[in-house]
Structure formats: C-alpha cells, structure tokens
Amino acid sequence: MAEQRVVRIRYTAGDGNKTTRDVEPVIFASRNGRWYLIGWCRLRNEMRWFLVTRIEHASVTKTHCGDHGIQEVGTPPATARSAQSRGE
Numbered sequence: 001m002a003e004q005r006v007v008r009i010r011y012t013a014g015d016g017n018k019t020t021r022d023v024e025p026v027i028f029a030s031r032n033g034r035w036y037l038i039g040w041c042r043l044r045n046e047m048r049w050f051l052v053t054r055i056e057h058a059s060v061t062k063t064h065c066g067d068h069g070i071q072e073v074g075t076p077p078a079t080a081r082s083a084q085s086r087g088e
Contacts, residue, residue: 001025006042006063010056014079019043023050024065026073031080040068047072049080 006022013019024040026047034051041048047068 001027003060004065006061006065007037007039007058008061009037009050009058011050012054012056014054018056021050022061022063023048024068026068027070028052029073029076031076034080036076036080038073040066040072047074049077051079 007025009021009023011019011021022042023037024042025037026039029036029038029049034053037050037052037055038047039050040046
C-alpha cells in the first residue's frame with residue numbers, strides 16, 4: 001500500500017472457487033473480528049472486500065495503482081455481516 005503498487009493475490013471464495021486477482025489495495029479493515037483487504041479488483045472492475053484468511057498467496061507487482069481511494073470503499077458486503085446474524 002505504501003508504495004501504491006498492484007498486489008497479485010491467489011484467493012479462495014466462500015464457494016471454494018480459486019482465482020488470481022490483481023488488486024489495487026486501498027485499506028485494511030476489521031469487521032466483526034475478521035480482517036479484510038479492501039481494494040480495486042482489476043478482474044471485476046470494482047471495489048472488493050477480500051477476507052485476509054482466504055488469501056493464499058500475495059505478491060507485489062511493479063505496476064502502479066490507479067486513482068482509487070478510501071471514498072470508494074462503501075459499505076461492507078453481506079458476506080461481511082456478523083457471525084451472529086448468520087446464525088453461527
């Protein structure tokens with residue numbers, strides 16, 4: 001984040017699907033005891049919340065980030081709601 005470079009992550013979604021994503025990191029956030037990397041996903045062309053425990057591997061690329069900022073983070077997705085509201 002400090003160098004404003006794109007990070008390539010190997011990510012496992014909740015359904016078990018694995019993808020490699022290039023992400024422009026914006027911020028780390030904690031929600032209900034879970035940590036997220038929030039950043040612009042170049043695969044999906046939108047701001048996404050990546051659960052840190054689902055990131056299998058991460059590496060910094062030489063590519064500079066675009067002009068995405070904290071004002072684009074928005075509200076947490078439904079998957080980031082509390083464990084209690086999910087009945088866990």
